[in-house]
Amino acid sequence: MKKFITTLVVLILAGMVLTGCTTGAAEAEDTTNEQVADNDEIVEGEMVTIGLGHGTAIGKSKSLDGDTVPLAQVDTTMVAAGFDAEGKVVSVTIDVAQTKVDFDADVQLTSDKDGEFKTKLELGDDYGMKRASGIEKEWFEQAAALEEWMIGKTVAEIMAMELEENRPADADLITSATITVDTYLAALEEAYNNAVEVEAGAVKVGLGTEISIAKSKSAEGDNGALAQVDTTMNVVALDADGVVVGTIIDVAQTKIDIDVDGQITTDKDGDFKTKVELGDDYGMKRASGIEKEWFEQAASLEEWMTGRTIAEITAMELEEGRPAETDLVTSATVTVGGYISTIEKAAVNAK
Structure with missing residues (x-):
């Protein structure tokens, strides 16, 4: 026991x-x-990706017809956006570069090739929509209302917006935005689908643009005229200290051909791609001393910019407008003036 x-x-x-x-x-x-x-754990609403969406149309261009002289009009819609881990919009900017290149009855270029061309946002009150608006709001005000409505929503929720003749029919928007929005929605969706990851700490995103028609030409002899609109776009994400944590560079290089009789020969319903979208088809590699295509050189430049402040980027060492920085001389030989000025603009516009 x-x-x-x-x-x-x-x-x-x-x-x-x-x-x-x-x-x-x-x-x-x-x-x-x-x-x-x-x-x-990722903090709710923290920005993890940024995207650039765009679309270009030339449908409003006109051939010579009686007293109507040739007009080449390029409308490039742009959307820069930041998204959180759930795909919700944290920041968004909508803009349109509506660039008109004028010719006379002899198919001679009359627009100033060195002129300053502004987007709808940059024009502000000078765009002139308010006087024709039923709600008495300028374009930039209506775009801002649309952006505010998008914040906090997923792209799927935004794409499901109730529309009437491509205008918002949503109760929260009918008194603040009567502009057609189909192209803006499509550009936002593209921005989301093409979004790239950013480094931790992104607090705001901005869009910077620059427009040039310098390569446009008048008709001469048997050669017709050319309207070429180059719209440079730059999206930047910044952290609280103003350091670049992500950036996207692209250029919409849109060409409209006009024959000696003043008739537009470019398909007005055509598909117009940016340099990034063209990829290898842009054709820079065969003429490049470093054997790199444009999109590859742009990617190298984006990588170099990330982790630097805007002041450090604008202080880039250049030689004839091309990077002379040790980290870039073997990976980017493109002229970069437009890309530097647009990232500077994007930082100023960031929100």
């Missing part, structure tokens, strides 16, 4: 030891899991 009691006590004590060990291990495991969860 005494032996049985002794054995029973030993077994009970052993069980208590095992129970204590198991409980301690479970508690340690729970704590570890909590720590892992905390480390992996």
Whole structure:
């Protein structure tokens, strides 16, 4: 009997030891899991990707017809956006570069090739929509209302917007935005689909643009005229210290041909691609001393800009407008003046 009691006590004590060990291990495991969860947690609304969406149309261009002289009009819609881990819009900017290149009855260029061309946002009140608006709001005001409506929504929710003749029919927008929005929605969707990751800490995103028609030409002899509109676009994400944590560079190089009789020969319903979208078809590689296509050189430039402040970027060492920085001379030989000025604009416009 005494032996049985002794054995029973030993077994009970052993069980208590095992129970204590198991409980301690479970508690340690729970704590570890909590720590892992905390480390992996992304703050709600934190920006993790940025995107650039765009679309170009020349449908409003006109051929010579009686008293109507040739007009080449290039409308490039642009949307810069930042998204959180759930795909919700954290920041968005909508803009349109509506660039008109004028010719006379002799198909001679009359627009100033060195002129300053502004987007709808840059024009502000000078765009002139307010006086024709039923809600008495300028284009930039209506675009701002649309942007505000998009914030906090997923792209799927935004694309499901109720429309009437391509205008917002949503109760929150009908008194603040009566512009057609189909092209803006399409550009936002493209921005999301093409979004790239940014480094941690992004707090705002901006869009910078620059427009040039310098390569346009008048008709001469048997050669027709050319209207060429180069719209440079730059999206930048900045952290709280103003350091670039992500950037996207692209150029919409749109060409409209006009014959000696003043007739537009370019398909007005055509598909117009940017330099990034053209990829290898842009054709820079065969003429490049470093054998790199335009999109590859742009990617190298984007990588170099990331981690630097705007002041450091604008101080880039150049030689004849091309990078002379040790980190870039073998990866980017394109002229970069337009890309530097647009990232500077994008930073100023960031929100």
